[in-house]
Each structure stands twice: as C-alpha cells, then as structure tokens.
Amino acid sequence: MQIKIETTPVERLSVDALALICFEADENPPALLAAQNGWLQEILTSGEFSGKLYETAVLHRPQGVAAKRLVVIGGGKRATFRTVEARRVAGALVRTLKTKGVHSIALFLSGADEAMVAAVAEGAILGSWEADKYKSDPKKNDKRIDTFALSLNGGGTPELESALDQGRIVGEAQNLTRDLVNEPANKLVPADLVAAARSMASSYGLECEVLDTEAMTKLGMGALLGVAQGSSNPPFFIVLKYKPARATGSDHLALVGKGVTFDTGGLSIKPADGMEKMKYDMAGSAAVIGAMRAIAQLKPVIPVTGYIATVENMINGNAQRPGDIVTALSGKTIEVLNTDAEGRLILADALTYANRNGATHMVDAATLTGAIGIALGHYNIGAFTNNESFLAKFMAAARAAGEKTWQLPMDEEYKEYLKSAFADLPNIGGRHGGSITAAWFLREFADPTPWIHLDIAATAWLDDGKAWLSKGPSGVAVRSFVQLALDWTHAS
Ligand code: BES
Ligand code: ZN
Numbered sequence: 370m371q372i373k374i375e376t377t378p379v380e381r382l383s384v385d386a387l388a389l390i391c392f393e394a395d396e397n398p399p400a401l402l403a404a405q406n407g408w409l410q411e412i413l414t415s416g417e418f419s420g421k422l423y424e425t426a427v428l429h430r431p432q433g434v435a436a437k438r439l440v441v442i443g444g445g446k447r448a449t450f451r452t453v454e455a456r457r458v459a460g461a462l463v464r465t466l467k468t469k470g471v472h473s474i475a476l477f478l479s480g481a482d483e484a485m486v487a488a489v490a491e492g493a494i495l496g497s498w499e500a501d502k503y504k505s506d507p508k509k510n511d512k513r514i515d516t517f518a519l520s521l522n523g524g525g526t527p528e529l530e531s532a533l534d535q536g537r538i539v540g541e542a543q544n545l546t547r548d549l550v551n552e553p554a555n556k557l558v559p560a561d562l563v564a565a566a567r568s569m570a571s572s573y574g575l576e577c578e579v580l581d582t583e584a585m586t587k588l589g590m591g592a593l594l595g596v597a598q599g600s601s602n603p604p605f606f607i608v609l610k611y612k613p614a615r616a617t618g619s620d621h622l623a624l625v626g627k628g629v630t631f632d633t634g635g636l637s638i639k640p641a642d643g644m645e646k647m648k649y650d651m652a653g654s655a656a657v658i659g660a661m662r663a664i665a666q667l668k669p670v671i672p673v674t675g676y677i678a679t680v681e682n683m684i685n686g687n688a689q690r691p692g693d694i695v696t697a698l699s700g701k702t703i704e705v706l707n708t709d710a711e712g713r714l715i716l717a718d719a720l721t722y723a724n725r726n727g728a729t730h731m732v733d734a735a736t737l738t739g740a741i742g743i744a745l746g747h748y749n750i751g752a753f754t755n756n757e758s759f760l761a762k763f764m765a766a767a768r769a770a771g772e773k774t775w776q777l778p779m780d781e782e783y784k785e786y787l788k789s790a791f792a793d794l795p796n797i798g799g800r801h802g803g804s805i806t807a808a809w810f811l812r813e814f815a816d817p818t819p820w821i822h823l824d825i826a827a828t829a830w831l832d833d834g835k836a837w838l839s840k841g842p843s844g845v846a847v848r849s850f851v852q853l854a855l856d857w858t859h860a861s
C-alpha cells in the first residue's frame with residue numbers, strides 16, 4: 370500500500386473514497402458533510418451513525434467533490450481523540466473499505482501534527498495486513514487498498530513528510546513481525562527464522578552473526594541446548610547489530626527475543642486443546658527482527674543489538690526429562706522441573722550472552738507465561754525490571770507508541786518461590802505468581818545490568834479481530850522497542 374500526504378484541494382481528489390472524521394454530538398462537523406443535502410442530519414436522526422469510534426457510513430455520488438464516495442467515520446469524543454484513536458480510526462477505515470471494492474482512500478484530517486500523522490500512517494499500514502497468506506481465495510488480491518492519502522488542508526511540511534515516513538516504516542516493521550509470527554511451525558523452524566533475519570539484515574545494512582549447535586556447545590549454552598535436544602530441527606542463536614554512524618555515548622541497548630518456533634511443552638506436554646497456537650511462541654524474536662529493521666531505517670543515536678535464541682521444544686527420544694540438571698552459560702546449574710518452562714531456559718543464556726557482549730541496557734520480549742493473561746487479561750503487556758528509572762523511560766516510550774504496559778512487582782520475597790534441592794535454581798516456582806517467578810528466574814541472569822522483561826504471552830495474538838486490526842498476530846512490542854531507541858538522546 371502506498372501512503373502519502375496529498376496537497377491537491379480535497380474537493381478535487383479523485384479517489385474511490387474520501388473519508389472524514391465526525392465526533393459524537395459534533396457541533397462542528399466537516400463542512401463538506403454539511404453540504405450533502407442533509408445526509409449527515411438524516412443518518413444521525415435515524416441512528417445509522419452517531420460518531421462512536423470506528424462507526425462508518427458511506428454516501429455514493431456525493432455533491433461537489435471528485436471522490437466517488439464520501440465516508441464518515443466516528444472519532445468518538447472530540448476531547449479524547451488522540452494518537453491512539455487516530456491510529457485505530459485509520460486502521461478501521463482501511464479494514465472496512467477494502468471489503469467494499471475501494472482501492473484508493475483519502476482521509477481529510479485538517480491540522481494534524483507530526484505525532485498524529487505518524488499514527489495515522491501506522492494505523493493504515495497495520496489495517497492493511499490480513500492473516501490470509503494460506504487462503505487460496507482468488508479474489509483476495511482485489512480486496513486491497515492500493516493508496517492511502519492524507520489530506521491535511523494545506524501542503525505537507527518536511528516535518529510532516531518525515532513523520533509520515535516514520536509511521537510507515539514502523540507499521541511495515543510491525544507487519545513483518547506479524548508475517549513471521551503467522552507462519553505455521555512446519556513452514557518456520559529455527560533455520561527459517563535465521564534465514565529471515567539474514568535476509569532482513571542484508572537488505573537494511575545490519576551485521577548478522579549466527580551461532581550454530583557447535584558454537585553454542587563450545588560456549589557452554591547448556592540451558593538453551595537442553596531445550597533444543599528433543600527436536601531434529603537444530604537451534605540457533607542470532608545476533609543483529611545496528612551501529613550508528615556517530616555514537617554519542619557509551620550506552621548500548623540489547624533487544625532480546627524468545628524464539629520458540631513451536632512449544633509442545635516437551636515431556637511435560639501441553640494439552641491438545643489449543644496447542645496449535647504454540648506456533649506464536651516465537652513472537653518475541655519476531656518483534657526483535659521487526660524492530661531492528663525499523664531501527665536500521667530510522668537510525669537512532671544509540672547502538673542497538675538484537676539477540677535471538679531460537680529452538681523448537683519437541684519430544685524425540687533425546688528430549689530433556691523433568692529432573693535433568695543443565696549448566697547455563699553463566700555457570701549456574703538449573704534443575705528442569707518442568708520442560709514446558711523452556712522460554713526462561715533459552716533466555717537465560719541469551720541474557721548472559723548479551724551481558725558479556727557489551728549491553729548496558731537490556732529489554733527482552735517473550736511469550737513466557739500463560740499466567741500473565743490471568744493477571745492482566747489481553748490488554749496490557751506485563752513489564753518487570755531490576756531498575757526503576759530504566760522502566761520509567763521505557764514506559765514513556767511505550768505510552769507514546771500506543772502500547773499499553775503494566776508493571777508487576779519483583780519484591781525479594783518472590784525469589785523464595787525459586788528453590789531447588791539439587792541445583793542452584795529450579796526452572797519453575799510454585800502455583801502462585803507464575804509470571805513473577807518466571808521474571809525472577811530471568812533476573813538471575815540479567816543482574817546487575819539494567820533490564821526489563823516484557824511478558825507478551827497474552828498480547829501477541831488476537832483471538833478475535835478488532836475493527837482496526839485483523840485477528841492473529843498483533844506485532845506487539847515492535848513500536849515500543851523502536852520508540853525506546855529513538856528517544857535515546859543522552860550521552861552517558
Ligand atoms: N509458551 C508458554 C507460555 C504461553 C502460554 C504463551 C499461553 C502463550 C500462550 C510457556 O513456554 C509455558 O509453557 N509456560 C508455562 C510455565 C509453567 C510450566 C510454569 C505456563 O505458562 O503454563
Ligand atoms: Zn512452554
């Protein structure tokens with residue numbers, strides 16, 4: 370989908386649909402709407418349209434404009450219309466109109482600032498994505514929007530043009546993440562994730578290093594290799610490096626991703642019901658790949674390295690057993706009490722590796738625990754940290770990027786849940802505070818480096834589509850990652 374700022378006067382835009390936002394109980398509806406022979410009044414009184422968020426009504430053959438249709442879309446309450454709403458309105462427009470034979474859209478948004486323009490671009494790009502790669506519907510390519518134009522009632526300044534570019538880049542990065550997460554586990558094994566990372570890196574000028582089983586064995590990544598040994602698809606460790614032309618300080622950000630291409634649970638096997646969804650257990654690593662692509666294009670001042678541990682958690686004759694004791698890269702021994710708590714095992718080695726390779730700040734994203742959905746539902750990423758001021762910085766970036774994030778506690782008391790009789794630590798705690806004990810396990814390998822853990826198990830996959838986003842992979846964490854890197858200005 371092509372996306373642009375349109376400078377032609379709005380009346381002369383020859384598009385399939387010209388869209389205008391109308392708010393609830395709007396005292397100031399767009400003048401173009403008021404000029405349609407009382408149409409707006411009629412749909413308001415009949416109840417066809419009230420201005421509620423994402424509601425739409427379509428008028429064919431409108432008066433005084435070149436567009437084929439005039440579309441009115443609800444913006445909710447005018448006073449609470451911000452970038453979050455604008456992103457979703459743009460997504461909802463694309464999603465509604467693409468099923469109606471519309472191929473070109475212009476959205477009239479008078480007076481939008483840079484943040485608003487970026488959000489609209491992102492939303493439109495995100496709305497254009499569908500989880501239909503493996504559907505053979507011959508008509509699916511007819512249901513695409515080719516161009517999305519923003520009409521701002523005036524020309525696009527260079528600042529607005531670059532905001533549009535940024536929104537497009539971040540939206541496309543998030544869609545790359547969604548493409549990867551959407552792949553079923555027979556089409557994407559760890560080697561395929563390596564190929565995807567390599568091809569992204571070579572297209573966007575990043576360095577990419579890959580460790581294979583032999584290299585990881587030499588290093589001593591026993592925790593990661595223990596998980597991988599039950600699969601005939603070998604594991605890999607991927608390193609993606611972005612180096613700014615001129616680094617302004619000594620900070621070095623690491624983005625760390627869980628890349629379990631399929632999680633059967635291992636011998637502690639998962640129930641059949643719902644197991645098919647465990648193809649999305651690599652969503653953290655896909656978010657790192659997407660974010661690294663946007664970072665390569667947007668060039669923040671801080672060096673950023675992506676670390677991805679990718680394995681398949683399977684059950685062949687060599688599979689890890691409950692009770693096995695493995696030695697992690699850090700030297701700590703781990704008693705594997707439950708083979709389904711595999712994400713933390715591979716991340717333990719990934720965090721140690723990032724720590725040893727110069728990371729001064731680390732953020733990991735992982736579909737780590739079912740318990741995070743019990744605690745927070747599907748609407749917030751769960752965040753954990755060993756450094757409050759780093760988390761405050763991250764939360765500000767996540768808020769600006771429109772990704773809801775909620776901090777969970779990491780009091781020392783919770784560490785008591787992690788006791789092993791035979792090794793330095795077990796890979797599970799008890800029944801209580803499952804997401805917190807998982808985070809404490811990771812922290813044992815992150816300390817003392819400032820670190821944030823994002824549990825995205827309940828936010829990386831949408832079971833139901835939204836007006837603005839298709840069902841399936843959400844691409845969560847990409848926007849926050851990119852925003853965090855872009856906001857990094859200080860030179861410590
Ligand atoms: N991949 C799962 C977590 C998960 C659950 C992701 C649901 C997405 C949706 C993870 O590896 C896992 O199985 N965790 C266990 C931990 C338990 C054994 C302590 C869980 O959450 O049940
Ligand atoms: Zn698991």
Ligand code: ZN
Nearest residue numbers: 629632650712
């Ligand atoms: Zn898992």
